[in-house]
Amino acid sequence: MKQFFAFVAKEFSHVFRDRKTLLMLFGVPVVQIVLFGFALTNEIKNSSIVIVDNAKDMASQQIITKIASTDYFKIKRELLNASQIDAAFKSGDIKLAIVFPENFYTDLLHTNKAQIQVIADASDPNTGTTLTNYVSGIIADYNSQMNATINVPEQINLDVRMLYNPDLKGAPNFVPGVIAMVMLLICVMMTSISIVREKELGTMEVLLVSPFKPLYVILAKAVPYLVLSLVNLTVILLLSVFALDLPIKGNIFLLYGVSIMYIITSLALGLLVSTGAKSQYGAMTLSLVGMMLPTMMLSGYIFPIENMPWILQLLSNVVPAKWFYIIIKDVMLKGLGFSYIWKETLILLGMTIFFLTLSLRNFKTRLE
């Protein structure tokens, strides 16, 4: 046992003495969070928009004037009809289109209800949401102005369409995504590199010819990265809560609990990679290309899985990050309890056991 701790102590030394890597491991998530977080909180001004005024009546003109007078929007041009909207968006500089129906004022007067269509470019979902919110604000303002002078309240509804990204992936979703990625980076890549480095340097040879059980070598290597991942997780959460005002809705213990589960899954994956890689370079490549890339693509973090062809949807089930992403969103953003996530947790557990068994089987007590 004493030997095991000696080994763990050595591993910590290696980790802390490699300052460049340490900087990257802690720096990257912090930078990501800060960038993402503060990039979102800027106001958006002077966005180019187009208007299609099919009504050309008093009400529509009033609203248009109101819009033009804010500095949020710059009315690029007024289009003749809705069919030109598509081209306008495609040209790239238009972020929003507002369409007034033909009998706008008449409808308002006679039915007390009218619809305005708002089409937003949501490929950057944050921009799309923000601009739409600005329009809502302007309309609400107009609404209350109008209603101040008449008896029956009138209502102008907005029919909002978010182009290119209807589910608005982004915004608060990125924090769980960053967590998933960072855990993967640390646990899979760093662990596997560390193990393969022993092989490459020749120290593994010396270790094998000793009473120290090879299994403990691996476990000892995993420990510092487990600790590092938890520290990183805490940093990310603190940043999210205090710098980005993103509240953690769920049980904090559950959050840490499932994170530890995912960390262990990633460590097991790192172990598996190390048995397959022959050099540190190979371990890194295998981790980055074999693990990170699929994780980024198929976890649902950046691209919604539901929009992918079915074969990729199938493939995404094999990516541990996909399940963790669901779990952490549920716990952190939706505040759900264990009863909602037990299925995904079980899947992660199954994967962990599978990876561990495979790596142990592949681990060589000899050189060949």
Add this chain to the structure above:
Amino acid sequence: MSAITLDHIIKTYNKGTTLAVDDISFSIGKGELFGLIGPDGAGKTSIFRILTTLLLPDKGTATVVGNDVVKDFHKIRGIVGYMPGRFSLYQDLTVEENLNFFATVFGTTIKENYDQIKDIYGMLEPFKTRRAGKLSGGMKQKLALCCALIHKPEVLFLDEPTTGVDVVSRREFWEMLKRLKAQGITIMVSTSYMDEATLCDRIALMLGGKILSLDTPANIIKAYPEKLYAIKSPNMHHLLKDLRTNEDILHCYAAGEFIHLSLKNAGKENEEKLLKHLQSKGEIDLILKETTPTVEDCFIRLLGNINGNSN
């Protein structure tokens, strides 16, 4: 009981296409300082790895202190000390940390076995807080040796410990080995420096997976078949060329300060004949004398037997 035995060991790589160890058998007694001498690719490292249980032989058996390398490998791993081919310690840990680590891995402490390594560690102690990666070649060697000794092994396996290290450090290293041998530790060491061979009790000259000769250095030298001469002149390269054209010469090659040669027929007459011939070619200030063969000379001779020619 022999400390180490090998019985018809065969080892191949690349699915049998590369024959690294070709039916080797020998044994080493307790407390012996045994040298495996030969160039890269001779099979030395493969033999070490089989004996330290890191590789399985294709055929044959081997034992270390009576334990079979295949069946009882975990026993062997606890009682041997191993220094593999290149520097195999942790570059970013200090001298002391490395030693502490290996001591703990073997279930002991530096304090407990300090006597064992005192000799060698004494030279390192002033540098004990220096990172291992920043040590000179000679010091790294000493540290690796300490780490291999810290648990009082019965057998020491040292695979080319002096490669790439300067002559002074090499000499010191062998002095240390002699002192260790005096403590009763069996030491098996490999080297490609032929001059180190004479420092061993017995040596095995190896090439291409085979043993060319196995005996004490003295016996191997005694077994040199012909009389060996050393000759020199102010222009060595020229001399070598002239010698190569001479038909009485069996073989000749540069060997440091002199050129070593053997005649097809030895004897004073033929020596005179040779000198006359060389003088006629314009060689002056020739010095010709008999010389005792070195291990290198023996190796070259044995190589010549294999190749069928000696030049």
Add this chain to the structure above:
Amino acid sequence: METVIKTKDLTKRFGDFVAVDKITFDVHKGEIFGFLGANGAGKTTAMRMLCGLSKPTSGEAIVAGVDVYRNPEEIKRNIGYMSQKFSLYEDLTVLENIKFYAGIYGLTDQQIKDKSEELIEKLGLQNQAKVLVSLLPLGWRQKLAFSVAIVHQPKIVFLDEPTGGVDPSTRKQFWDMIYDASENGITIFVTTHYLDEAEYCDRVCIMVDGSIKALDTPFLLKQKFDVDNITEVFYQLARTAKRSDN
């Protein structure tokens, strides 16, 4: 005698540490110049400066007529280099390696063709021309590497411990090749740990703690230190070293 390497007070500092301390020497055309020293004595650093790979901190050095400060890239065109660790590409064939390096050194297509044939003929590798270098025995690889290093008839060839781990017979053959090159006017700058090889050099330079402690012909060095062989000379000098283990 033409001077191909000329240094004066050549120095290299890494922070406070003086790796090479004001070395001054000349090397003549066609000379076999041996460069000896313990690990850490500064041999490799000095060699790197002469090859144009490392910029000196101070002092002068002119290699093959080129100032190392002004035009290090041009030096590389006039020299060849071979070391124990790096020589040829293991996953290319003998012929491919020759063609590759000949091309890198700027030979024309016709020259490459001629040289390749010449080399293969000289080394007796006709049957192995299309064989991967990794399958050649070490000795052959080293000999081929040397030939490739001089394929463009450089003025100087730098050899960094070229005969490490090679069997004694091949070592002798290697030195035959060095002698031949020297006779063809190529200057040889060689470092080695085999002290018998020091005897084959025209002059030997021994470095200790970054500076030159001895520079002369083997014969005169032995006379000066009153010993039989270069090993003893080296031993006496190296014992005074502060930088290594002593």
